[in-house]
Amino acid sequence: MVTPLDALEEQMACLRPAVRAAAEGGDARLAYRLLGVLQAAERAWSDLLAPALGAASAPLPAPAVARVPVPLQVRQSLEILGAPAGVRLVSAVQAAFFGRALDPGRLASLRRDQERAYAARAGRGGLGLFVVPALTGDRLTPARGLLALSVWPLERRIVTGHSPRVDLCVHAAAVAARIEQDGETASAAARDLLAQLAWYLPGIAGTPAAADPAAVRVVARREAALLREQDTKARAEAAARARELPLRDQLFGRPRT
8 A cells, every 4th residue: 555655755766857858958947846845745744753753752854955056047147037137136036936045156157167067968969958148249259248148149148238238128127027917925025136227227216116017018029129129129139149159159158268
């Protein structure tokens, strides 16, 4: 007869390699979803086992919380933001929407680790989702401090002189939309982040509307549309040049000389 504990142990045994495979394969959303199921199963297993240890003098230790890999955390933040972003903003989004702080020390080796992971998968004839640097529009080299996702088109991963203001509007609209989606469950940190991003939007900074996600989203998208013409043209021209490069350089940039 299979007991509930047996079923949970079998479920956890299947979930652990599935989480790892999804994370290493670049499917961030699936990995995060499976990780949540795994953590729920671990808590249920601990709760079921507790009565059997009721006579023990010491309480059961809290179940271990699985550590989410740094690349997966960065991907989660970038998927929300929708445009290249710096480490500070990526960290702020992770804290605001997932309640986790990114370790700066582990971020330092992120690009090198992701490039190695790409080389390993490319050598086996497969590709995945990687955290990559944004590329400068003039030299197509890594833009210092800006992160992007490999699945984004080149036009979105390239930054020119016009891009920072456009991307700021994209970030503000995206954070506002996520808060609207989360509704009352949105954290105070998420709303604080929205107010910081809204500060740079004309006509809304410092007003009560800066705390209204719907208002910020509308203003941010309108401002992005006004700024986008020159930026889109410059990015498209740079992307056309980038497509002549090897795939590795399209993702991680040409070596700096």
